[in-house]
Amino acid sequence: MRWNEAERNAQVVGARERLPFLSEDQLDDRHFEAMEQLRVLYGYPEGMPLAPFFATLAHSPEFFAGYIDLGVTASIRSALPARVRELAILRTGWLHGAPYVWGEHVHSSRDRVLSSEEIERITQGSQAEGWDELDRAVLRAAEDLHADSMICDETWDLLASHLDARQLLELPIVIGHYVTTAYVQNSLRTRLTDNNPEGLATR
Structure with missing residues (x-):
């Protein structure tokens, strides 16, 4: 989307x-x-x-x-690498049109975990050119959950070739936590912070 x-x-x-x-x-x-x-x-x-x-x-x-x-x-405390976690959170925030989640995590991850170009590419999703196999699988996991409330077999198999059992368990939990966050913040129309003046923006 x-x-x-x-x-x-x-x-x-x-x-x-x-x-x-x-x-x-x-x-x-x-x-x-x-x-x-x-x-x-x-x-x-x-x-x-x-x-x-x-x-x-x-x-x-x-x-x-x-x-x-x-x-x-x-x-x-999560066993997920920071890059995996932020890819999952940002894709979830974008899919749910969540200005607070998106903007806060753009601010915290840009030039630390992800480049500006990668953040822009997250808005295009897993089908964009330039992702490696794990990055693409993490983005697809967020997309699968958004579309069908489960990670499909093909995506799961790709994730399982890179992540261990604990990480595989934690990934949908983290994504689900930020779905909840998007629901609550969007519904409450929560004001943006000074660190996040633009919400759904990539620059």
Whole structure:
């Protein structure tokens, strides 16, 4: 799928957020324990306010804590190589027209894990020229799951020639986590952060 970036950005984040942010005096111990994981993961200074998405997600303390725990696990405890993980996340974010997911991961991966040219190519998907076998299989896994809620045999066999059992298990979990993220952020019309001013853009 090729989104019209400006139209999709306007649709998802061009309108007012659907839920208010919670302030820190409305948070409890469950929130603060989860927030500490975020602070350590991203190197946030102590006392830094919650990003818009997390300040909205905090309406549900239980889901807030569980979501952050899975996100931290996917980011720093996963056995997947960083390149595989970011290819999967970015393709998922693009397929779901998710400005927040896409823009945040473009910002965090560009020139660290992926080049600008590769990020542009992710929007074209697994059929674009220039991918190696593993890259193409990872992109196809995200596409298979988006289209049919399962990774097809051909894609799985390609993945299995490069990834071990733990990595094969974790790949659809990571993709699924970011599908959930796209659903929630898009539905809440979550405001973009300063690191992500353009949403669905590749440059």
